[in-house]
Amino acid sequence: MVPLTPDLLQAVTKPARYTGNEWNMSRKRHEDVACTFALSMPDVYEVGMSNLGLKILYEILNRREDTAAERVYAPWIDMEAEMRKRRLPLFSLETRTPIREFDFLGFSLQYEMIYTNVLNMLDLAEIPAYAVERDEDAPFVVGGGPCVYNVEPVADFFDLFVIGEGEEVLGELVAAFVRWKNEGRPKGRAGFLRRAAGISGVYVPSFYTPRYIDGDFAGMEPLGEDVPTVVYKRVVRDMDEAETMENPVVPYIGIVHDRIMLELFRGCSRGCRFCQAGMAYRPVRERSTKRLRALAREMADATGYDEMSLTSLSSADYSCLDGLVDNLMEDFAEDKVSFSLPSLRIDSFSIGLADRMQQVRKSGLTFAPEAGTQRMRDVINKGVTEEDLMNAVSAAFRKGWKSVKLYFMLGLPTETDEDIIGVARLAKKVVDRYQEITGKRGAKVTISVSCFVPKAFTPFQWSAQNTLEEFERKQRLLKENIHDRSIQFNYHDARVSRLEGVLARGDRRLSTVIYEAWKRGARFDGWTDQFHEEYWLGAFEALGVDRAYYNERERRRDEAFPWEHTSPGVSRAFLRTEWDRAVKGELTPDCRRGRCTGCAVCPTIGARVIDGGART
Amino acid sequence: MSGGTPKTVGGYCRARITKDEALRYISHLDYASLMQRAIRRAKLPAAYSEGFNPHMKLSFASALSVGVTSEAEYMDLELAEVLPEQEIADRLHPVLPDGVRLIGLKVLDDKPKALMALVDEAKYEVTVPLCGSFDGVQAALASFNAAKECVYIRKTPKKTREIEIRQYMHGDVCAKEEQGGLLRMTMAIRITPGGSVKPQEVLALLCERYALPVQPDCASVHRLALFGGGKALLSECAGEVRT
Numbered sequence: 001m002v003p004l005t006p007d008l009l010q011a012v013t014k015p016a017r018y019t020g021n022e023w024n025m026s027r028k029r030h031e032d033v034a035c036t037f038a039l040s041m042p043d044v045y046e047v048g049m050s051n052l053g054l055k056i057l058y059e060i061l062n063r064r065e066d067t068a069a070e071r072v073y074a075p076w077i078d079m080e081a082e083m084r085k086r087r088l089p090l091f092s093l094e095t096r097t098p099i100r101e102f103d104f105l106g107f108s109l110q111y112e113m114i115y116t117n118v119l120n121m122l123d124l125a126e127i128p129a130y131a132v133e134r135d136e137d138a139p140f141v142v143g144g145g146p147c148v149y150n151v152e153p154v155a156d157f158f159d160l161f162v163i164g165e166g167e168e169v170l171g172e173l174v175a176a177f178v179r180w181k182n183e184g185r186p187k188g189r190a191g192f193l194r195r196a197a198g199i200s201g202v203y204v205p206s207f208y209t210p211r212y213i214d215g216d217f218a219g220m221e222p223l224g225e226d227v228p229t230v231v232y233k234r235v236v237r238d239m240d241e242a243e244t245m246e247n248p249v250v251p252y253i254g255i256v257h258d259r260i261m262l263e264l265f266r267g268c269s270r271g272c273r274f275c276q277a278g279m280a281y282r283p284v285r286e287r288s289t290k291r292l293r294a295l296a297r298e299m300a301d302a303t304g305y306d307e308m309s310l311t312s313l314s315s316a317d318y319s320c321l322d323g324l325v326d327n328l329m330e331d332f333a334e335d336k337v338s339f340s341l342p343s344l345r346i347d348s349f350s351i352g353l354a355d356r357m358q359q360v361r362k363s364g365l366t367f368a369p370e371a372g373t374q375r376m377r378d379v380i381n382k383g384v385t386e387e388d389l390m391n392a393v394s395a396a397f398r399k400g401w402k403s404v405k406l407y408f409m410l411g412l413p414t415e416t417d418e419d420i421i422g423v424a425r426l427a428k429k430v431v432d433r434y435q436e437i438t439g440k441r442g443a444k445v446t447i448s449v450s451c452f453v454p455k456a457f458t459p460f461q462w463s464a465q466n467t468l469e470e471f472e473r474k475q476r477l478l479k480e481n482i483h484d485r486s487i488q489f490n491y492h493d494a495r496v497s498r499l500e501g502v503l504a505r506g507d508r509r510l511s512t513v514i515y516e517a518w519k520r521g522a523r524f525d526g527w528t529d530q531f532h533e534e535y536w537l538g539a540f541e542a543l544g545v546d547r548a549y550y551n552e553r554e555r556r557r558d559e560a561f562p563w564e565h566t567s568p569g570v571s572r573a574f575l576r577t578e579w580d581r582a583v584k585g586e587l588t589p590d591c592r593r594g595r596c597t598g599c600a601v602c603p604t605i606g607a608r609v610i611d612g613g614a615r616t
Numbered sequence: 617m618s619g620g621t622p623k624t625v626g627g628y629c630r631a632r633i634t635k636d637e638a639l640r641y642i643s644h645l646d647y648a649s650l651m652q653r654a655i656r657r658a659k660l661p662a663a664y665s666e667g668f669n670p671h672m673k674l675s676f677a678s679a680l681s682v683g684v685t686s687e688a689e690y691m692d693l694e695l696a697e698v699l700p701e702q703e704i705a706d707r708l709h710p711v712l713p714d715g716v717r718l719i720g721l722k723v724l725d726d727k728p729k730a731l732m733a734l735v736d737e738a739k740y741e742v743t744v745p746l747c748g749s750f751d752g753v754q755a756a757l758a759s760f761n762a763a764k765e766c767v768y769i770r771k772t773p774k775k776t777r778e779i780e781i782r783q784y785m786h787g788d789v790c791a792k793e794e795q796g797g798l799l800r801m802t803m804a805i806r807i808t809p810g811g812s813v814k815p816q817e818v819l820a821l822l823c824e825r826y827a828l829p830v831q832p833d834c835a836s837v838h839r840l841a842l843f844g845g846g847k848a849l850l851s852e853c854a855g856e857v858r859t
Contacts (some may be wrong), residue, residue, distance in 0.1 A: 006640075007833045011685055015641035023713040251640045252650060254715075304653030304711070335656070336670050409640070 002091035002098060010077045014252045017045035020093030022301065023250040026058070028036035028068040029096065034178045035067045038092055038102040038139070041110065042117035043526070048073035049249070050257035052311065053145065054108050056245045057166050063243070067174050070094035070102075072115045075124065077524070083124060090125035099125035102175060105139040107158075112503035113496065113526035115154050119518040122157070129515060130160045131206060136188055142173075148203070150456035150563035151278050153503050153510035159189075160196050163566050164233025167267070169201045180472075197227045200248045201567050203235035210508050210562060217507050220565045233280070233568045235607050239266060239287045239310050246295070247302040259340075260299045262292060264324070268313035269591045269609070272370070273582050274412065276455040277313055279575070280568040282601040283609040287422060289324050296328055300337055305487035309340050316345035316353070317592070319613030325353060333432050343368075346388045351395040364444075365396050372422025378585040379414050382576075386426065393430050397437045403444035410474045410491075411452040411466035414583060420474050423447060424481035432484045446488040449478065451497035454551075455504050456563040457570055459578035465501040465551040467492055480496035494590035495533050496525070501551035507562035510550075513539045572602035626663055627698035628724040631708075632850050635686040638715030644679035650713060651691060657711035660704060663694040677731035677808055677849065678738060678843055681814055686839035687719065688738075690849045692731055698723065720850045723838075728781070734844035735807055737786055740815040741838045742801045743794070748829020750793045758828040761788040768813065768821045781821065784813045797828055803839070
């Protein structure tokens with residue numbers, strides 16, 4: 001057990017990040033189990049504890065008698081310094097066991113800018129960063145989460161990846177491990193990995209070699225006949241039947257999402273062309289209202305939380321949302337539980353619903369029109385008109401809301417200055433609408449503008465990313481076109497988005513760059529105050545890697561991509577058609593309640609849309 | 617009840633609970649919300665404020681600073697219906713997280729005076745590694761205890777302030793040598809409307825100004841008792857449930 005002495009804990013901010021013992025925490029003795037699994041998100045406790053996927057996996061793994069799953073998050077800068085000073089290894093929250101003593105160490109990779117934290121945590125755990133350097137006693141380092149849809153930049157650091165939803169496959173992985181262990185670990189580490197590669201949804205990067213022709217990626221070669229050419233994602237086919245979270249850990253300190261997360265459905269097939277989640281998590285699979293009510297009751301009783309968030313990629317699309325909200329509000333009328341929708345659709349239905357759920361706390365509404373002109377919104381297949389937005393904000397203002405937050409992106413494919421000025425115009429129209437409706441000034445409109453990052457497995461995977469100069473010119477242009485003091489303009493640091501752009505479509509050759517950047521001091525790159533571009537620029541330069549090759553180039557139509565062997569099942573042909581339609585500004589409808597659009601996910605992975613409102 | 621609108625009969629209960637080692641590093645606010653969640657898990661009929669954003673009618677005596685443990689945390693909970701003491705205790709017991717124990721509980725007949733206003737003294741135990749002779753300790757404490765005035769400079773990120781701390785000391789700071797090279801001190805501190813002083817601040821001052829030979833960074837501070845008008849906040853209650 002790693003000792004945490006009072007002088008150590010008093011030297012760091014929020015010591016409760018490291019002391020565990022929370023309500024509903026699993027308590028198992030390692031002597032009593034055959035497999036120990038450390039689950040991690042390589043970010044600080046408050047962020048890691050808010051991740052739904054890890055919460056689910058924690059419970060599912062701990063339901064197994066043969067397994068103890070424990071948690072570990074990234075120590076904040078101050079704690080890292082103390083740990084290094086005192087030579088304390090990275091430890092788990094539950095039993096304070098050094099992480100290197102676990103059988104598995106699983107990382108949820110939520111976004112690219114967290115990669116250096118993985119290296120930092122491995123280092124603190126005294127586990128070699130490169131999988132090839134790990135000895136027989138080291139844990140198997142497992143990756144999962146959205147970044148697996150282009151995992152090559154970090155492939156060398158992991159023993160294996162789980163592609164897609166982990167509920168079923170993680171159990172299979174543990175079972176295979178226990179068998180291998182009981183048989184006396186035949187053929188050692190490589191022997192287990194060989195078996196793991198046989199599990200559907202498991203990708204073992206050391207069994208694949210990238211080929212390059214004239215410096216360009218030319219394909220991935222499987223080593224051995226028993227490893228699949230393409231590893232397709234795993235999904236839960238029936239959300240009602242699937243094992244899930246019922247007794248989530250209740251943290252002692254406030255976390256980012258400090259409430260019950262009730263997951264209404266998985267997947268979203270609206271088909272926004274920039275959105276990786278929309279392409280990667282298909283098809284839509286809803287939970288029944290009956291199951292949701294039971295889960296809500298179970299989790300409220302088990303945690304004592306008084307807040308519940310109805311989560312999904314776009315919760316307002318749940319087929320029976322109106323009825324569900326009525327049911328939940330009735331079920332919990334005596335319990336003083338409040339409900340919230342994390343994402344609102346741009347229509348008056350959503351406003352009515354938000355109004356009913358929020359009662360009078362009109363704290364502010366958030367919408368994502370994503371682009372400032374109709375042309376641009378058609379290119380990205382957003383399927384929202386200016387009229388939709390104006391109707392939605394009008395309804396909101398009539399119901400008493402004063403502040404509205406609007407999300408946009410800069411640097412989308414085919415974007416012109418007119419589209420950027422359109423963002424400012426749209427924000428102004430919203431401000432004016434408030435005055436028209438209420439007869440007074442005082443609206444607060446915040447526009448939050450991010451820099452577009454083309455992602456793998458989206459129709460925009462061929463697209464070039466804007467240069468730093470273009471992004472910054474566009475940010476200035478937008479700023480110059482905002483004249484109303486009711487409009488607050490927030491924008492992202494383009495340098496971070498540019499780096500994300502490199503990593504998001506990078507190949508295996510980038511692992512040395514990530515390692516070098518970490519060596520130079522990079523960590524918590526997703527935290528504005530911790531991001532130091534010079535570490536990264538230095539690393540690219542030292543290794544002679546050209547960043548622009550990865551993000552500034554429009555990719556050839558027939559170019560081989562280093563991510564296509566870990567696939568969510570969406571076909572390249574569909575994505576290409578969508579890219580062509582995007583350029584022409586043609587819309588593609590949602591397949592959820594309409595015709596199949598031919599993305600190929602359902603037949604490829606053997607799943608189907610489950611939607612209470614679909615005509616089947 | 618027959619005829620007319622049935623009137624909700626509410627009640628109040630006061631509990632003495634602990635903040636043990638497992639919870640040492642959480643803030644008072646987080647401690648309060650973990651108790652609210654425990655009360656909800658216990659399905660106690662807590663009373664809530666009116667309005668659209670109802671909050672549980674739960675109040676605490678005196679905020680404990682982060683890093684301090686306690687066997688004398690008091691909370692008053694308003695209930696929408698009266699339950700027997702034993703039942704409240706029985707329901708609360710299994711849902712308390714690690715680091716909270718229920719020591720005593722009493723149903724109060726009338727709306728009590730706010731705990732915050734009631735409490736005027738806290739007693740602490742400070743255990744700290746000794747790095748000198750016990751004679752040195754006695755000399756340091758003797759001169760501190762005899763001092764008429766003693767100014768401590770309180771630095772916060774926002775401002776620096778001078779406070780005279782003798783006015784907050786109730787009686788002498790006492791010390792005992794323990795096994796393992798530890799020193800165990802006790803001190804009683806007044807809590808006044810005008811302010812108070814933290815035991816860690818007294819310790820810091822003893823080290824800096826009176827050369828108390830201990831390692832203050834390794835001190836563990838524990839609250840032993842809270843008093844109002846010289847009495848423990850639950851001791852006057854008959855029928856107290858001891859669990």
